[in-house]
Amino acid sequence: MGSKASQTDNGIENLDPIAISEAQFDRAARLVKGLKRGLVDFLKKPKRVNIVNFPVEMDDDSVQSFQGFRVQHNRVFGPSKGGIRYHPDVTMEEVILLAELMTWKCALVNLPFGGAKGGLVCDPKQLSERELRRITRRFTSELFDELGPHQDIPAPDLYTSEQTMAWIFDTYDKLHPGFNNRPVVTGKPIEMGGSYGRYEATGNGCLFATQRFLSKGLIPDYKDVAGMSVAIQGFGDVGAVAAHGFHREGARIVAVSDSKGGIYDEAGLDPAEVEAFKGERGTVVGLADTMTITNEELLELDCDILLPAALGNQIHAGNAANVKARIVVEGANNPTTPAADRILQERKIHVLPDILANAGGVTVSYYEWVQNQINEQWDYDTTTEKMRRKIHEAMDDVFDRWEAFVVGEETPRNSLPDFRTVALVIAIERVAHATLMRGIWP
Numbered sequence: 280m281g282s283k284a285s286q287t288d289n290g291i292e293n294l295d296p297i298a299i300s301e302a303q304f305d306r307a308a309r310l311v312k313g314l315k316r317g318l319v320d321f322l323k324k325p326k327r328v329n330i331v332n333f334p335v336e337m338d339d340d341s342v343q344s345f346q347g348f349r350v351q352h353n354r355v356f357g358p359s360k361g362g363i364r365y366h367p368d369v370t371m372e373e374v375i376l377l378a379e380l381m382t383w384k385c386a387l388v389n390l391p392f393g394g395a396k397g398g399l400v401c402d403p404k405q406l407s408e409r410e411l412r413r414i415t416r417r418f419t420s421e422l423f424d425e426l427g428p429h430q431d432i433p434a435p436d437l438y439t440s441e442q443t444m445a446w447i448f449d450t451y452d453k454l455h456p457g458f459n460n461r462p463v464v465t466g467k468p469i470e471m472g473g474s475y476g477r478y479e480a481t482g483n484g485c486l487f488a489t490q491r492f493l494s495k496g497l498i499p500d501y502k503d504v505a506g507m508s509v510a511i512q513g514f515g516d517v518g519a520v521a522a523h524g525f526h527r528e529g530a531r532i533v534a535v536s537d538s539k540g541g542i543y544d545e546a547g548l549d550p551a552e553v554e555a556f557k558g559e560r561g562t563v564v565g566l567a568d569t570m571t572i573t574n575e576e577l578l579e580l581d582c583d584i585l586l587p588a589a590l591g592n593q594i595h596a597g598n599a600a601n602v603k604a605r606i607v608v609e610g611a612n613n614p615t616t617p618a619a620d621r622i623l624q625e626r627k628i629h630v631l632p633d634i635l636a637n638a639g640g641v642t643v644s645y646y647e648w649v650q651n652q653i654n655e656q657w658d659y660d661t662t663t664e665k666m667r668r669k670i671h672e673a674m675d676d677v678f679d680r681w682e683a684f685v686v687g688e689e690t691p692r693n694s695l696p697d698f699r700t701v702a703l704v705i706a707i708e709r710v711a712h713a714t715l716m717r718g719i720w721p
């Protein structure tokens with residue numbers, strides 16, 4: 280989590296979330312031409328940061344005080360959008376960083392949203408369902424007029440679920456009667472206006488981004504994922520769905536992991552078998568005929584595609600030189616640090632950045648919001664196909680712009696930018712130009 284990262288220095292680089300986001304932003308902003316410095320500086324900062332403190336009665340009649348954050352980074356294109364996470368280590372700095380990431384992600388995929396993020400400091404594993412419900416209702420009511428279908432739209436994140444979203448919707452609906460309030464939150468249960476394809480969206484999006492990237496011909500011998508070997512860190516919602524997708528398309532899943540460790544099989548794992556085993560034992564570790572490896576070893580495996588789908592800061596200055604994959608596909612948010620980005624680039628390992636590779640989730644969330652407004656529910660194929668097109672378009676935009684740098688049309692003074700930087704250049708430009716088109720107020 281962010282707080283740990285912000286306190287920790289791995290001895291080689293600064294892992295403070297704000298420092299990381301500034302480094303990434305500054306690298307891209309240098310390539311954004313013709314924008315006033317003050318505007319670029321404004322885009323870096325969150326529009327609004329809400330900090331709320333509130334008491335809740337616990338099951339044992341004690342009273343506990345909780346602190347929550349909701350950060351709205353930008354609203355130039357429309358309402359702000361982003362998940363709410365529940366975790367004992369969540370910090371405001373981390374939430375600010377993640378809200379900013381959402382702004383660039385939405386802009387890159389051309390969604391009519393800005394970025395937001397929320398966090399509540401609590402340990403959900405120590406709380407009963409009734410306590411979680413009371414905490415969620417109170418947190419939502421504290422944010423009363425900050426949230427809204429056309430203002431700020433939460434979604435699930437770390438340790439929040441569709442049940443949490445149902446409680447948020449219900450609370451908001453009680454406080455704002457007489458309106459169609461379904462679009463106030465996405466990631467809802469299907470029977471309450473959730474979208475088919477949302478659960479699978481982020482993992483599927485990782486696959487679609489990789490397939491489109493490979494079709495560009497930058498990786499010799501491979502125009503598609505068939506026959507490629509894939510190592511996936513994290514076998515949760517994103518990692519497991521991605522494993523199924525890559526496997527279905529003919530890739531070999533050589534390793535997967537969770538918080539307890541990883542498993543390796545050079546011949547290829549069957550994701551359905553891994554899932555069934557994890558369902559029974561609570562971990563992937565121990566599956567028959569597999570070799571147990573550590574999460575650190577997984578990142579350094581000899582494979583074609585490395586897909587981090589767990590935590591941030593996993594590929595850093597200390598291990599980037601040992602990564603052997605040809606492509607890193609960022610299922611997780613911020614899994615690669617700026618120092619690691621530079622090392623991977625020098626080693627000609629391409630990184631498909633989080634704001635592109637994992638944007639499938641927010642894209643289908645956007646479709647949930649659209650469906651809720653017109654009171655429709657589309658099927659899985661419809662939402663997945665629409666999302667595939669959005670991810671392909673975004674990959675094309677990034678690739679075309681990157682090629683323009685390569686052939687020198689926009690040759691930067693220093694080195695050739697990586698895909699993260701190019702994706703950020705596009706996103707920053709879009710938000711900056713929209714800000715100017717609207718006209719700086721007053």
Ligand code: NAD
Nearest residue numbers: 481513514515516517537538574588589610611612637640
């Ligand atoms: P999840 O909780 O379902 O799964 C996380 C997985 O990571 C679990 O298998 C867990 O055991 C594993 N894990 C935890 N600690 C680990 C460690 N130290 N080493 C290795 N594995 C560890 O979460 P998720 O929804 O799959 O999200 C994964 C990542 O993707 C997060 O960074 C999240 O922010 C990001 N993301 C998710 C979505 C989405 O739609 N779910 C969208 C965009 C980005």
